[in-house]
């Protein structure tokens with residue numbers, strides 16, 4: 001999975017006008033995580049069907065998502081603000097851009113930050129109402145813990161905007177995000 005992530009980062013670097021290997025030294029000790037998630041079905045007949053996984057952006061760099069064949073569950077918000085389904089395609093992964101790719105005044109880290117929001121992180125959610133137990137396996141391909149992510153000068157120039165994010169160390173960003181979800185203050 002790391003090799004897939006590296007290949008995508010090589011292509012992105014070239015697309016942004018950077019050296020193909022620009023991201024290599026920033027992701028060669030990637031703080032990656034792979035999760036195995038099971039979703040019991042929601043009851044479509046219930047009042048207010050509910051949500052299997054609330055809307056969010058992934059906070060790292062790239063998510064490489066593999067799911068079972070269930071359709072209609074994963075939804076992605078389009079630029080015009082509509083939720084569209086991202087159904088599995090046999091032999092393909094779904095790739096999500098994470099906050100780190102965007103990067104500049106908001107306190108977010110990685111692809112959104114690095115590209116000064118030329119690439120924006122994908123808002124997505126899961127509403128699973130088919131009868132089966134859905135399984136998904138996201139692989140979160142992240143920068144090194146100590147990589148400082150900041151808008152890259154070429155992206156600032158190309159975006160035509162001032163830097164939108166402050167530099168942030170990926171590990172600090174991660175701890176803040178995790179601290180927002182769980183109380184880690186007593187984990188000493």
Ligand SMILES: O=C(O)CCC(=O)C(=O)O
Nearest residue numbers: 037058067074126136138
């Ligand atoms: O299960 C899915 O399709 C998406 C999971 C997800 O968005 C996540 O784990 O961040």
Ligand SMILES: [Fe+2]
Nearest residue numbers: 056057058124
């Ligand atoms: Fe996600």
